[in-house]
Amino acid sequence: MSWIEKKWNIFTPSENWGLVREISDASSVEFGSSDSTISIYSAVDKKVSQFPLRPVELATSQLKQKNYFIKAYSVLGFTDSTYLGLAVDSRARLLEFDSKGDSISSFGKNENFSSRNDLDLFNLAQINMGWFGANDKKTHFAIASIFTNRIEIFDRKNKSIKTIYVAPKEHTKFDLIPEANGYTVHWDLSSPYYFRDIVLTDTHVFALYGGFSEQQIQSNAVIAKTVYVYSLAGDFVAKFNLDTSITSIAVDQNLSKMYGISTDEDPGIVEFDLPKFLED
Incomplete structure (x- = not known):
């Protein structure tokens, strides 16, 4: 094990936080739609945002969760136009959503690994x-x-x-x-x-x-x-x-x-x- 020091590009909200293409948190980060972008999911704002790999204040594009998609609390890109997520109030373990916010497929089931039978x-x-x-x-x-x-x-x-x-x-x-x-x-x-x-x-x-x-x-x-x-x-x-x-x-x-x-x-x-x- 060793310690390392690196210089990082820091993405932070601007003084006008709350505007379109802003985010308040980063719940997950992955490569974006191209090699020069990253995709950041905000569980607080319920948004998926694309940022370029350079210091900027605003996302280049942003998708706001709506309809049943709002139930998802952890989201990753699945295809070029859909997302895969974990959701509340769902029997499914994984749900696929389109950009309109509709659930289009599901995979697996949430397991009751406890001994209780009163869980909703x-x-x-x-x-x-x-x-x-x-x-x-x-x-x-x-x-x-x-x-x-x-x-x-x-x-x-x-x-x-x-x-x-x-x-x-x-x-x-x-x-x-x-x-x-x-x-x-x-x-x-x-x-x-x-x-x-x-x-x-x-x-x-x-x-x-x-x-x-x-x-x-x-x-x-x-x-x-x-x-x-x-x-x-x-x-x-x-x-x-x-x-x-x-x-x-x-x-x-x-x-x-x-x-x-x-x-x-x-x-x-x-x-x-x-x-x-x-x-x-």
Whole structure:
């Protein structure tokens, strides 16, 4: 592990935040419609925006979620004109939306991995929340669950979802509490969270694993120190134990490098060497 320093292009709202083509947050970032753009999804604004790879204040184009698309809380590009997302109030694990905001196809189902039988669709979406990623070619998408030790890999060609539990099935303990619009999930802060990020390359899935509770995180500033690696078909490849805690990962498989954001008092970018066998 080593520390690195880089110069970054920072995308921030202008003083007139709230105008068209502005965003307030970046929930996911991926390559855009061309090599010179990036696509940023804002879960707060419910917008998908295209930005050029140079410092700018406004997006060059922007799609506002509407109709049933507004239910999606994590979104990635699927085809040239459609999007794939995780949604609340849906039985489906993944939903495909067109630019008009209509759901045009669905894949898989949200799993009730708990022992409770009183969960509605919103509660099922809550316990199935996770980190959503895809490789650059968009051949495979994956979800790393926050509240259970599960990875799901979606094969776009076969329209199938491979489900993997990294150990005997576990989940964060929770209860249901009443609110104005119904019951919502309330998490046990002494119970562990599981995955913290996921990254896909053209050959592998890298999933950052925590296993620490909110109480442990607040006390020790340790979020995740383990990375599981799988093939795109879902076969186990490797498990890495890191020497420092990080919150997210990025992978350059050509350089055999993995990067993360440290969780100590002075957070920074850390670099890890990957085994050469992952280049194959």
